[in-house]
Amino acid sequence: MYVGIDVGTSTVKAAAFDGSGRELAVAARPVGLSMHGGFVEQDMDEVYGAVVAVLEELTAEVDGPFELAGLTGQGDGVWLVDAEGRPVRAAASWMDGRAHELLDRWLADGTFETVFRRTGSAMFPGCPGPLLAWLAAHEPKALDAAAAALYCKDMVFQRLTGARATTDVSDASMPFLDPRTRSYDNGVVELLGLTRRRGLLAPVSDPVATAETRGEGLPVGTRIANGPYDLPACALGAGVTEPGDGLLIVGTCLASLVATTELDLSGEPAGLYISLDxxxxxxxxMPAMVGTAALDWVLSTTGVRHEEVDGLLAATPPGANGVRVLPYFAPSGERAPFVEPRLRAELTGVSLESTPADLIRATCEGIGYAARHCLExxxxTGSLAVCGGGTRSPAWMRLLADVLGRPLRVVEGEVGARGAVLAAAERYGVPLDTGVWTRPTEVVEPDAGRAAFYAKGFEDHLARLAAARHRSR
Incomplete structure (x- = not known):
């Protein structure tokens, strides 16, 4: 048996798999987010405690030892730890918006574009560059007390194993890694005013680091591999490895990924190139800031339960009776396929005749248009897989297929944890049949008539977005 650990933004999960990739058991525990005045933070001890708890639950449920474990988790943010991996302060999440004024300045003076041309990373407020620069200016004592500025999974790996703090090429890709040399670009570090703090950047382990666990959550001596982070782990778990093929992750973050062997740092700076093993x-x-989080907010606001979504999507026609949503709900604006730190969501076309069903369909359509924009x-150019919490709604998957105008290879279950196991198996030389492990659950075909309707709707979405971007500046 194998175990995959996925340390998500709102939920920590661990999944057990047999040798053919069959999911045997899953344990999950929610973790909190503190949001105040644009600051979005997480308690590292709570996150790590949740990891240990789900592993203890999983090992109690399944019978037999694990051959190895793979670890993945949310990317970006800043997780400051001391030499023992203990928190120096709360982790600043990838959703954090405190550095937006700093990013505004870098957008205006050309720093933002220069960094993209060198590393393929379009910075956003919640990535380590702006966050570390903000902390250097406002909380220098926190940086003085830290031994390393890690990413989420790296903190967990260090505490599970006691190994030296390192990261991998995927997490390091934003924003300091040169994708050609696979090492930190010290010129970018200097450009962001962080030369004095260069020592906080964790060494890049290439390939991913391995170690044995110390006995918290998993038995002492369990082999574990650290990485890649959740986006590339999901791509592995969904079988997206051939150039041109893509993956859409309909989770808290709406992430669009396309496999490539071409490195093109021209064009509008947006998104990033994630280096792989x-x-x-x-x-x-193109990881857009908000996916299911936008729908969650609408459901909470309207008092609608998740299990009612499919029925409500069927209760209103394509176009949601004229209600339209630009789904840019994140406190830090948007980061893909463009960067606008001050962009906010917009709801239009509402009247006294509008229903909760109209609002929910319009939100799902808006998220679909955002996904289409990112994927294009x-x-x-190839096939498209889709995974994440949104796949639990068959009606939303049919809507997405129509909005995107292409078939969806739906991959259900704990796809990130599955990819973490496949990465660990590759690292340890354990042969697994990746074709069997990544087989889709179903393929959802688009309806030709609805796809044509949504193709026109997408053009309208782009026009409304252009106007909203202009207003946000």
Whole structure:
């Protein structure tokens, strides 16, 4: 048996798999987010405690030892730890918006574009560059007390194993890693005013680091591999490895990924190139800030339960009776396929005749249009897989197929945890049949008539978005 650990933004999960990739058991525990005044933070001890708890639950449920474990988790943010991996302060989440004024300045003076041309990373407020620069200016004592500025999974790996703090090429891709040399670009560090703090950047382990666990959550001596982070782990778990093929992750973050062997740092700076364990291979990533989080907010606001979504999507026609949503709900604006730190969501076309069903369909359509925008910008030419919490709604999957105008290879279950196991198996030389492990649950075909309707709707979405971007500046 194998175990995959996925340390998500709102939920920590661990899944057990047999040798053919069959999911045997899953344990999950929610973790909190503190949001105040644009700050979005997480308690590292709570996150790590949730990891230990789900592993203890999982090992109690399944019978037999694990051959190895794979670890993945949310990317970006800043997780400051001391030499023992203990928190120096709360983790600043990838959703954090405190550095938006700093990013505004870098957008205006050309720093933002220069960094993209060198590393393929379009910075956003919640990535380590702006966050570390903000902390250097406002909380220098926190940086003084830290031994490393890690990513989420790296903190968990260090505490599970006691190994030296390191990261991998995927997490390091934003924003300091040169994708050609696979090492930190010290010129970018200097450009962001962080030369004095260069020592906080964790060494890049290439390939991913391995170690044995110390006995918290998993038995002492369990082999574990650290990485890649959740976006590339999901691509592995969904079988997206051939150039041109793509993956849409309908989760808290709406992430669009396309496998590529071409590194093109021209064009509008947006998204990033995620370096993979195979040199010369990248994921062109357009990770929009808000996916299911936008629908969650609408459901909470309207008092509608998740289990009612499918019925309500069927209760109103395509176009939601004229209600339209620009789904840019994140406190830090948007980061893909463009960067607008001050962009906010917009709801239009509402009247006294509008229903909760109209609002929910309009939100799902808006998220679909945002996904289409990202996938086209990322260069999708092949097949498209889809995973994440949104796949639990068959009606939403049919709507997405129509909005995107293409078949969806739906991959259900704990796809990130599955990819973490596959990465660990590759690292340890354990042969697993990836074709069997990544087989889709179903394929959802678009309806030709609805797809044509949504193709026109997408053009309207782009026009409304252009106007909203202009107003946000």
């Amino acid at each position: 195979r040199p010369g291979h990248w994921l062109r990533a 910008a990322a260069g999708l």
